[in-house]
Amino acid sequence: MTERDQIHAYLKTLSTYLSRLEKADADEVIREIESHIYDALETQTETTNLETILDGFGSPRDLAASYVEHILNGTPPPAGFKAIQTVKKGATKSLYYTTACFGYIISAALLFLAIYKLFDPNAVGLWSNGNGESVIIGVVDGEPEGKVDILDWWLIPVFISISVSILYVTRRLLTILKAAI
Amino acid sequence: MKPEVTTDIKWDVQLRKGTLELVILAALKGRHLYGLELLNLLHSFETTKITEGTLYPLMDRLKRDGVVAANWQQTGDERPRKYYNLTAAGEEKLLSFTTRWRTSVADIEYLLTNPGPAKIAQPKQQ
Incomplete structure (x- = not known):
């Protein structure tokens, strides 16, 4: 060189x-x-x-x-410029907390459903009426009528892996957003 | 490296942080210099040696603050160089820094030459 x-x-x-x-x-x-x-x-x-x-x-x-x-x-920034910077910073900050709440709550909810399924298999499921018009995910009091539990026991590994993936993506996103705050 | 040498260097670094702007303004007083000339000038003194990486961003800031002006000049076949000089605001700032600096030096000097336990007789006349 x-x-x-x-x-x-x-x-x-x-x-x-x-x-x-x-x-x-x-x-x-x-x-x-x-x-x-x-x-x-x-x-x-x-x-x-x-x-x-x-x-x-x-x-x-x-x-x-x-x-x-x-x-x-x-x-000293020109008049009005500082406000833009503050708004930009504020937007990044609220995006940070929204991402954190959304990501962690969804991830925790899926994990909760997967664990709940172990204790009360009939109450937890992912049901569909067969032609995809309506879907129910969650804890219910007795299985919904006329609908098929799509995942059955598979719900546990599927929900756990989705939960972990969301957790991972959320953490990565937060690291990036943190740098911008 | 001997401990006292390290202490000296640390002291120089600390002192320079606070006085660098005064040093630059003083160096440019009545002079029209480009970066390398200014750097060499500062390197000719024992306690004002700074690096290129400190000088150039600082010059850019001083220019934006309006205390120095910069303009590109080219003579003959030479490479174009960016020359700096003090603006009126710079001269004014240098004047007020100089007053504060001299007061500060006098104060410290007074304390150094008037050790205890004797009381300081009366408030020092400025």
Whole structure:
């Protein structure tokens, strides 16, 4: 890898991390850093080389973060802009809690049904009237008339696996949403 | 590394955090410098050495705060460089920072040169 390739790779990674900024802002940052690197290389001494210069800038990720931090949060935003940010943040927050409630409740309910089936097999089931017009899932007082219990004992493994899957998806979603809050 | 050396470095880092903006404004007073020149200038002093990764994002912030102005210049075949200089707001900020800095140094100096148990005779005249 030549020095030029190394510089190119560094700047390219930096530009990826700067993608949250407006293009003009990101380009300006890249242009200045590129100019610095080439200038510094031309005047390099025994103790400075591309390695030490790039070390001085730190990882592209950290460098980008210190720009993004003050550009998106630090400077006084134009009127109305702050409200948008707050709303955005609020939306993510409520999405986080809605996802958490919805995911955990459904997952817990399915698990509960699967366990209940063990104790009272006739009261729990997934019934259908045969042509799919109506479906009943849940705990009932006596089997619904004229309907077929589709899963029977299979309900236990099926519901447990759906419950676990929902739990997994919910947790993954929450991790992603948490980062955005 | 000797313990006292580590302590010195930690102290420098802490102190620099609070004074960096003053250092940059002071370095740009009456000067028109591009990033590398500014960095080299700061590296010529013992306690003001900062990294590229600290300097450039800070310059961008100072520019957005309106205390420095930046413009790209190119002379002849040379690479275009982004030059920084103080704005009027920057000069003003430097002035007020300078006053606070000198007061702070004088206060600390006073405490250093007037150890106990003797009482400090009277409130120090500013």
